[in-house]
Amino acid sequence: MSHPTRHRVLPGFRLSLGFSWFYLGLIVLIPLSSLFLRTFSLSWEEFWGTVTTPRALAAYRLSFGASLAAALANVVFGLLVAWVLVRYRFPGRDVLESLVDLPFALPTAVAGLTLTTLFSAKGWYGQYLEALGLKVAYTSVGVAIALTFIGLPFVVRTVQPVLEDIDVDVEEAAATLGSSPWQTFRRVLFPALFPALLSGFTLAFARALGEYGSVVFISGNMPLRTEIVPLLIITRLEQYDYAGATAIAIVMLGASFSLLLAVNLLHRWSQRRLEARPGA
Amino acid sequence: MHPSTLVLRRSARSLSGPAFVRWGLIGAAVLLLGVFLIVPLVAVFTFAFQKGWEAYVSALTHPTALAAMRLTLLAAAIAVPFNLVFGLAASWLIARFQFRGRSLLMTLIDLPFSVSPVIAGLIFVLLFGRQGWLGPWLLDHDVRVIFAVPGIVLATVFVTFPFVAREVLPVMEAQGSDEEEAALTLGASGWRTFLVVTLPKVKWGVLYGVILCNARAMGEFGAVSVVSGHVRGVTTTLPLHAEILYNEYDLAGAFAVASLLTLLALVTLVVKKFVEWRSQPS
Numbered sequence: 001m002s003h004p005t006r007h008r009v010l011p012g013f014r015l016s017l018g019f020s021w022f023y024l025g026l027i028v029l030i031p032l033s034s035l036f037l038r039t040f041s042l043s044w045e046e047f048w049g050t051v052t053t054p055r056a057l058a059a060y061r062l063s064f065g066a067s068l069a070a071a072l073a074n075v076v077f078g079l080l081v082a083w084v085l086v087r088y089r090f091p092g093r094d095v096l097e098s099l100v101d102l103p104f105a106l107p108t109a110v111a112g113l114t115l116t117t118l119f120s121a122k123g124w125y126g127q128y129l130e131a132l133g134l135k136v137a138y139t140s141v142g143v144a145i146a147l148t149f150i151g152l153p154f155v156v157r158t159v160q161p162v163l164e165d166i167d168v169d170v171e172e173a174a175a176t177l178g179s180s181p182w183q184t185f186r187r188v189l190f191p192a193l194f195p196a197l198l199s200g201f202t203l204a205f206a207r208a209l210g211e212y213g214s215v216v217f218i219s220g221n222m223p224l225r226t227e228i229v230p231l232l233i234i235t236r237l238e239q240y241d242y243a244g245a246t247a248i249a250i251v252m253l254g255a256s257f258s259l260l261l262a263v264n265l266l267h268r269w270s271q272r273r274l275e276a277r278p279g280a
Numbered sequence: 281m282h283p284s285t286l287v288l289r290r291s292a293r294s295l296s297g298p299a300f301v302r303w304g305l306i307g308a309a310v311l312l313l314g315v316f317l318i319v320p321l322v323a324v325f326t327f328a329f330q331k332g333w334e335a336y337v338s339a340l341t342h343p344t345a346l347a348a349m350r351l352t353l354l355a356a357a358i359a360v361p362f363n364l365v366f367g368l369a370a371s372w373l374i375a376r377f378q379f380r381g382r383s384l385l386m387t388l389i390d391l392p393f394s395v396s397p398v399i400a401g402l403i404f405v406l407l408f409g410r411q412g413w414l415g416p417w418l419l420d421h422d423v424r425v426i427f428a429v430p431g432i433v434l435a436t437v438f439v440t441f442p443f444v445a446r447e448v449l450p451v452m453e454a455q456g457s458d459e460e461e462a463a464l465t466l467g468a469s470g471w472r473t474f475l476v477v478t479l480p481k482v483k484w485g486v487l488y489g490v491i492l493c494n495a496r497a498m499g500e501f502g503a504v505s506v507v508s509g510h511v512r513g514v515t516t517t518l519p520l521h522a523e524i525l526y527n528e529y530d531l532a533g534a535f536a537v538a539s540l541l542t543l544l545a546l547v548t549l550v551v552k553k554f555v556e557w558r559s560q561p562s
Binding site: 009010011012013015016017019020021023024027028029030031032034035037038077080081083084085088090092096098099100101102103104105106107108109110111113114115117118124125148149152181206209210211212213217230231233234237240242245246249252253256257260 | 301302305306308309310312313315316317318319320321323324327362365366369370372373376377379385388389391392394395396397398399402403404405406407409411412413434437438441457460461464470473474492495498499500501502505506519520522523526531534535538541542544545546548549550552553
């Protein structure tokens with residue numbers, strides 16, 4: 001796999017090594033370390049007091065709850081969309097296939113403005129939902145909807161290549177052996193898709209936790225009720241409470257890092273399990 | 281193409297069973313994407329033009345809108361080239377050499393993606409803000425970074441950091457280095473080899489990385505919002521300008537600005553499609 005002696009024939013090792021680490025340090029590592037250094041200036045009691053105020057706890061609850069709901073919705077939606085795009089041909093398929101990435105390409109503020117206007121009491125969607133007694137704009141439901149929009153492409157794009165690789169013969173064999181479509185899905189397809197669903201879920205969840213632009217318009221930003229963690233950080237900052245902003249940022253950063261780490265481990269575990277299966 | 285369609289037909293029959301299941305699933309997916317993607321797209325342009333073409337043009341040619349456009353272009357014009365050079369250097373390094381810290385470097389490149397945009401803004405406030413580490417020094421020398429243009433540029437560079445490296449690295453790894461070694465053996469210099477042999481091989485990956493990097497640079501909201509201070513016409517980028525207009529209940533104006541950013545997103549998707557089409561193995 002690696003041929004260090006052969007590859008050292010190529011020039012530019014020292015230059016690219018030096019530049020890559022220098023630029024990474026300057027743009028990413030030094031600025032990020034300022035976050036940790038600032039936290040160390042707080043005593044443990046101060047830190048704990050800052051990150052466990054009722055307002056902060058309410059913000060964690062909303063951010064985690066809405067992100068979890070959005071990521072779960074994305075698993076269902078993503079699987080459906082990936083399945084339809086891979087397995088069926090129908091008019092307009094190519095357009096939809098390209099549009100799936102829209103939430104990645106569209107600036108988050110535009111998404112926020114548009115969803116808020118659509119779901120507000122007089123909006124295109126809001127007027128009908130309001131008639132049904134469902135308020136979306138300026139509630140936690142609105143937060144979850146904005147986060148679902150943002151995370152939509154993740155599961156589609158992780159599941160799609162796996163689904164394309166699955167040999168339809170396997171499904172046909174299962175069907176020939178008398179399994180129902182549901183059994184085929186549960187016993188044959190789902191185990192193969194599980195790692196991809198899981199990483200799509202986590203990517204969507206992690207992205208939703210930190211998301212700001214699309215949420216801040218639709219949430220209404222009422223402390224204790226519809227205030228997400230990133231907004232609380234900004235509020236603290238605007239009050240020149242740098243230490244408070246930093247402490248909450250550390251909690252959030254820790255949460256998203258452990259989430260991504262957990263997924264990496266789970267991913268490896270499920271990969272090993274899949275490889276260990278006889279015949280797989 | 282043809283054999284695969286045949287297989288698809290077969291599979292549709294075998295697994296999804298009756299046609300009503302197939303069309304039910306297609307209908308559900310189309311409805312979902314329609315509600316979440318297509319209607320919002322239509323809505324942006326409908327709201328932008330609700331007061332007519334003249335109001336649309338005047339919203340976009342207002343001095344503060346033009347200033348926001350200039351700042352957005354400036355931030356992207358700095359962030360994209362810097363991250364392009366880094367992306368090329370880092371992918372060359374990781375794809376071509378084995379060295380200590382290689383996998384650490386790969387992990388760290390993706391770091392800005394797992395940091396909330398708000399935290400990306402916060403770290404620069406902690407460094408350069410009035411109470412920041414370098415704040416007193418900057419104040420003495422009358423240099424403003426936070427609530428000024430340099431802070432916006434820095435935050436933009438940070439959030440768009442991984443894009444080019446991420447797209448170019450897999451392409452470069454897949455290509456191998458036989459041609460480069462041949463060029464070098466024939467006496468070409470290192471730079472010449474890179475420019476004439478390597479760059480053309482990875483050009484579609486580079487283009488894709490650049491277009492994604494640019495879209496994010498021009499559309500970034502959270503990080504820029506933290507460091508901007510929202511000084512109208514001075515430190516407002518296009519997304520921030522749209523926010524200000526929206527908060528002032530100028531819906532048509534806000535969506536006029538948003539429609540520009542939406543066009544940018546659509547162009548990005550078209551280029552992505554084009555790159556995928558061009559780089560497909562024939």
